[in-house]
Amino acid sequence: MTDQLADLTAQSTNFAMPDLRPLLAPRAIAVVGASDRPGAGSLVLENLRRLDFAGAVYPVNPKYTELHGWRCYPSLRDLPGPVDCVAILLGYQRVLPALQEAAAVGARAAWALASGFGEAGPAGEKLQAEAAAFCRANDIALVGPNCIGVVNLHARAAAYSVALPPTIQPGRVAAVVQSGAVCLGIANANRGLGFSALISSGNEAVLENADYIAWLADDPQTAVIIAFIEGFKNPARFVWAARRAAAAGKPLLVVKVGRSAVAQRAALAHTGSLAGADAVHDAVFRELGVVRLNTLDELLEAAELFLKAPLPKGRGTAILTLSGGQIGLIGDLLEGDAHRWGADLRLAELSSAGRQALAAILPPYSAIANPLDAWGSGDFEATYPACLEVLAREPDVDVIAVSRDSPPGIAEREIAQSNVVVDAAARVAAASGKTVAVFANVSTGIEPRVKARADAVGLPLLQGTRESLAAIAGLIRYAEFRAQLAERGRALFAEPAASPVSADRLAALKRELAASSHSLTESQGKRLLAAYGIRAPQEALASSADEAARLAAALGRPVALKIASPDILHKTEAQGVLLNITGAEAVRDGYQRIVQSARRHSPQARIDGVLVQEMAPAEAVEVIVGATVDPQFGPVVVFGMGGILVELLHDAVLRLAPVSLASAMEMIAATRAGRLLTGFRGRPPADIAALADAIVRISYLAHDLRHEVAAVDVNPLMALPAGQGVMAVDALVVRR
Amino acid sequence: MTDQLADLTAQSTNFAMPDLRPLLAPRAIAVVGASDRPGAGSLVLENLRRLDFAGAVYPVNPKYTELHGWRCYPSLRDLPGPVDCVAILLGYQRVLPALQEAAAVGARAAWALASGFGEAGPAGEKLQAEAAAFCRANDIALVGPNCIGVVNLHARAAAYSVALPPTIQPGRVAAVVQSGAVCLGIANANRGLGFSALISSGNEAVLENADYIAWLADDPQTAVIIAFIEGFKNPARFVWAARRAAAAGKPLLVVKVGRSAVAQRAALAHTGSLAGADAVHDAVFRELGVVRLNTLDELLEAAELFLKAPLPKGRGTAILTLSGGQIGLIGDLLEGDAHRWGADLRLAELSSAGRQALAAILPPYSAIANPLDAWGSGDFEATYPACLEVLAREPDVDVIAVSRDSPPGIAEREIAQSNVVVDAAARVAAASGKTVAVFANVSTGIEPRVKARADAVGLPLLQGTRESLAAIAGLIRYAEFRAQLAERGRALFAEPAASPVSADRLAALKRELAASSHSLTESQGKRLLAAYGIRAPQEALASSADEAARLAAALGRPVALKIASPDILHKTEAQGVLLNITGAEAVRDGYQRIVQSARRHSPQARIDGVLVQEMAPAEAVEVIVGATVDPQFGPVVVFGMGGILVELLHDAVLRLAPVSLASAMEMIAATRAGRLLTGFRGRPPADIAALADAIVRISYLAHDLRHEVAAVDVNPLMALPAGQGVMAVDALVVRR
Helix, strand or coil, rough: CCHHHHHHHHHHHHHHCCCCCHHHCCCCEEECCCCCCCCCCHHHHHHHHCCCCCEEEEEECCCCEEECCCEEECCCCCCCCCCCCECCCCCCHHHHHHHHHHHHCCCCEEECCCCCCHHHHHHHHHHHHHHHHHHHHHCCCEECCCEEEEECCCEEEEEEECCCCCCEEEEEEEEEEECCCHHHHHHHHCCCCCCCEEEEEECCCCCCHHHHHHHHHHHCCCCCCEEEEECCCCCCHHHHHHHEEEEEEEEEEEEEHHHHHHHHHHCHHHHHHHHHHHHHHHHHHHHCCCECCCCCHHHHHHHHHHCCCCCCCCCCEEEECHHHHHHHHHHHHHHHHHHHCCCEEECCCCCHHHHHHHHHHHCCCCCCCEECCCCCCCCCHHHHHHHHHHHHHHHCCCEEEEEECCHHHHHHHHHHHHHHHHHHHHHHHHCCCCCCEEEEECCCCCCCCHHHHHHHHHHCCECCHHHHHHHHHHHHHHHHHHHHHHHHCCCCCCCCCCCCCCHHHHHHHHHHHHHHCCCHHHHHHHHHHHCCCCCCCCEHHHHHHHHHHHHHHHCCCCCCEEEEECCCCCCCCCCCCEEECCCHHHHHHHHHHHHHHHHCCCCCCCCCEEEEECCCCCCCCEEEEEEEEECCCCCEEEEEEEECCHHHHECCCCCCCCHHHHHHHHHHHHHHHHHHHHHCCCCECCCHHHHHHHHHHHHHHHHHCCCEEEEEEEEEEEEEECCCCCEECCCCECCC | CHHHHHHHHHHHHCCCCCCCHHHHCCCCCECCCCCCCCCCCHHHHHHHHCCCCCCCCEEEEECCCCCCEEEEECCCCCCCCCEEEEECCHHHHHHHHHHHHHCCCCCEEEEECCCCHHHHHHHHHHHHHHHHHHHHCCEEEEEEECCCCCEEEEEEEEECCCCCCCCCCCCEEEEEEHHHHHHHHCCCCCCCEEEEEECCCCCCCCCCCHHHHHHHHHHCCCCEEEHHHHCCCHHHHHHHHHHHHHHHCCCCEECHHHHHHHHHHHCHHHHHHHHHHHHHHHHHHHHHEEEECCCCHHHHHHHHHHHHCCCCCCCEEEEEEEHHHHHHHHHHHHCCCHHHHHHHEEECCCHHHHHHHHHHHHCCCCCCCCCCCCCCCCCHHHHHHHHHHHHHHHHCEEEEEEECCCCCCCCCHHHHHHHHHHHHHHHHHHHHHHHEEEEEECCCCCCCHHHHHHHCCCCEEEEEEHHHHHHHHHHHHHHHHHHHHHHHHHHHHHHCCCCCCHHHHHHHHHHHHHHHECCCHHHHHHHHHHHCCCCCCCCEEEEEEHHHHHHHHCCCCEEEEEEEEECCCCCCCCEEEEEEEEEEEHHHHHHHHHHHHHHHHHHCCCCEEEEEEEEECCCCCEEEEEEEEECCCEEEEEECCCCHHHHHHHCCCEECCCCHHHHHHHHHCCCHHHHHHHCCCCCCCEEEHHHHHHHHHHHHHHHHCCCCCCEEEEEEEEEEEECCCECCCCEEEEEE
């Protein structure tokens, strides 16, 4: 974890775990606005009846004396006993009065269904702020408003306004979903996942997704937390919650939406627009071990896999299929989504012993490869199990994905075959301890008898080629995070930061910045970079040809010679520039020619001499290193390919600042620019070590000066050939 | 359609429609290798029994006298009557003898299950070639080998070796699937699509996917053709079949796999590797109106949509949702897959009258936008239908996508609500004639009663946010293809080609090329381009300072001055180059200085004078235009951003050559380079008309000389500011 994240997590001492028992395990629930008419007023009671809630249920509505078999009370003040949780089903104008009554009768939790609050303009925002302030002052854990409530399937408790599906089962997946309709989609999905809790968090006036996540991290009934997040009320609190989940060993799987809008919102400077807040989220998630997915389908498949599969020891993945067509499908998806999965899911190399063993199982004409087509001569009930045994013994295989479609409605014979595959996969998984999953290439549900067979032995059954691959890549990424966590322990969350500048020097830089204008001049920017150890091209004024030659020799590189005269603005027109000059003789000669040309061009000009400027060799590669300050997560550093097209190309990678040298090396390797730097088309390899060091230094600059500097843009930074370092040709620094 | 495609389609006169009635509507079927043991030998008979096939069934196996209630015969020669189709379930060595027997008894169709043929090395290839030659000579339509056979659900006929699902229904979707396992996946998918035919084409020794597609285009029972294609045996034949489908008004939806492998195979020259055969497939599919999808899930959802929805009149799409969370999910997917869908699916603009009408339906705090959150205050049974009515009246709305999840197992109340949505969507679709689809954000099947309700009125119900959007984008693209087809009629398939060079001149160019070596020199390449009207920078030799100034003035641009001497190879070292010189005085002066420098550097050198060379102004943009010859589909032209990183960046677009001016303009607009050309970061807009003209000319060069030239690479082509044309700075031409 970077120092910046450590900064955020340092605040975690300020965060107390909310007590959600009154909400999620209440002894008594009151339902204000209960009704017998179709709608929320009735459904909340129906859900409690369906769950067979063991506590007291108090419908509240002056119009009724009884509802769904429970006695109905005219107001909260009339209840016969204490109440933990109050469900408020009234319109938005009546929510605050209801909360006041709830506080008066000692309730510690409440849920407000109504919309018309924070999402509805200034008047709604004011109402929401009042309700939130009241709940905070009176220690009420408020869900919503503007959401469909919560369910705890183990406690059989619910304050939930939509009809629960009859098929829903208690289990070990907890869902925290900001959107009501998406919560409903997940609750209703019929994907065979049992749930511990379903929470729609809505406007998050008081309780935010971080509170639920942190509480669920401690909940013994929950093994996997899935979340659908639209925004973070309080990023530091999310970091705290994600850390608690990591510490508890509970995977946190997230769909985070809002890319498009959020990206438009964040446009600080050049690299600001490159970065985009969404890339910051990616970086934060990666560092916290939060697994990001893109659709609800991917989220559900990942939940199935994370719930059941052991964590793999490495990235090597073997894929067993029934045809070359399936291999084509898988191969194309792996390549197409390589930018997301490629680094995580690696097709395992088969050993020659393994290849021979597979060849012995399959017909002589079979291609032995990974992914493997094990259709054989149609006798895959024999070949599949045998091939699975071989693959599980392969040293480079950490994960085995087994392609087999078993949608509902298939023939008995197909069910029997699927069960052969399930049994073999389960057997191999148990014997090898490796990660084994069976996946279908169509997403139309799973035949119940096949599903039951797999569930009985805890074998994950996935659906959808794309979704299955995304889930597996996510599991591998998470396993690597856990391995790092185990290895580095707490250090992962508090890597010591060491700025390249001293505290005194930093204080001086801050004073200088305080005095400067909105954008620093190029030379001011370069001085700031120099303070962080990033050098600009060297230059010096020569007042004679001999001095120019001496200076050039000292630089030890090709030089540019430029006429130095306060009266000549357009040096090129005055023939006052020569590029790429090497050798003492040529420099001396160039000096003379430039001075002569300038005199001819402007006979009256004062001439101070000739500027001798270090030039990057032709083999240098232009890259960009930038930094910006994310409004939520703080300073970030960006690395990408240089040149003026940088905004267009999106070949950039971003990390929270500051970064370690190892992270900087990873950033370089993750870009296409990185490929270029290792030597491409006859170019020599660039000084990658020096480039990584420069990224670290610029990341510290962004971190140290995060209150003073909004954006840094070193473009281009010339990466010189190996051993020669880097050179900042231009630098833009924007003040906050 | 381009001329090249017209070339391919011109061959269509050579293609005869195969007679697939003996295969797909046989009067009698013989099953050689029938058996009572579990496996194909039994399953083929079980399938015929299940379908209640009305024709004669002849099991053939000397070991049995009766199988599954049918009399069994020792050999084909013993059958009591004529047979149309012979299913051959024997091992690969015994297939040819069985075909010979089949021919002897007058069968006109056969299917071979066995693998071990063309996919299995030289021996298998030989066996397959013999079988194919025999079938062609004896007029036998052969399916496979190495596949699971065919089913015609209307004729209730099958030669199919896998147990058909009991749920399968006759319908109007035909599936042509090269891979057996994928065919099985589609047949078993339980997606509620009825099928006319299921065809696994396997190795395609005789019948290839094009034959089935063409036949199905004429089949009155088929409305939509879906195909899973691994490769084209005969691209011209595929073009012919796709044209027949287009002419018959039947959408052809395709998953084409093999991107990764195929891309490696095609690496001719610089642009060859850029192009990649897969991009050629994209281009061919787009021109033929073939809708390409990426997964089986996308294919199935597209089939559902194409089967039921009317074609939209335009791209304007309104999306009705139940939450901001769903909008975030949809928005992010639209942006994330913009490179595939962006140009097709456009979020419609709402009129101010429409906005007012929506505001009147929804609570006062609602955000009125597209996508629209119509959850209201939870009363969407009222708001959804009303909002749908408004959206259907909007002039910019051509398609309405309605978000509503209805997976199996939901509560009664949810079913009722889904049915309200289905009814309203169906009502609005019927009244407006617009394209309306309801889609779910989870892919776990559809509640049967909701599905039945939608099916009864022909309303498409889709599943999966991503898959639904992909299907809608495909429908819009296809509708545009149909509109063009209707407008231009046959012209679309035979756009008249007009090469910029005359037939005589072309013949002369071919003679010159025949005499040249593998790669043309730069000046030969530039001469070839000049013949096609693409100019290189002008240059001329000056033998005096005054002549240099005259020549520079005639060019009317900045010039480069370069020493012209057969004895000076390294001009720069000799200070023999000056760049960007303007003005007569500066040119004269430059001439003198260059000659002096050269004399000083090499006193013995012969000096011919100074080359005066036109330079592109600094505002010119470097682009690349290239061409290559796809081994299957012929010459293609590529346009992309220039510079040495061109291979890395993949910002390129490809079309079959030659292209029209309109296509060339589209190519430019489709790239990021195109954005740069319209003016970016203070650059002036480039001469896009001239650039498009150059693309057309280079595409004709590639087309005219497709037998002589393997690759053309104009890199960079400088696009000068508007009105100033283009300039080919370098040209690589590779002979075939």
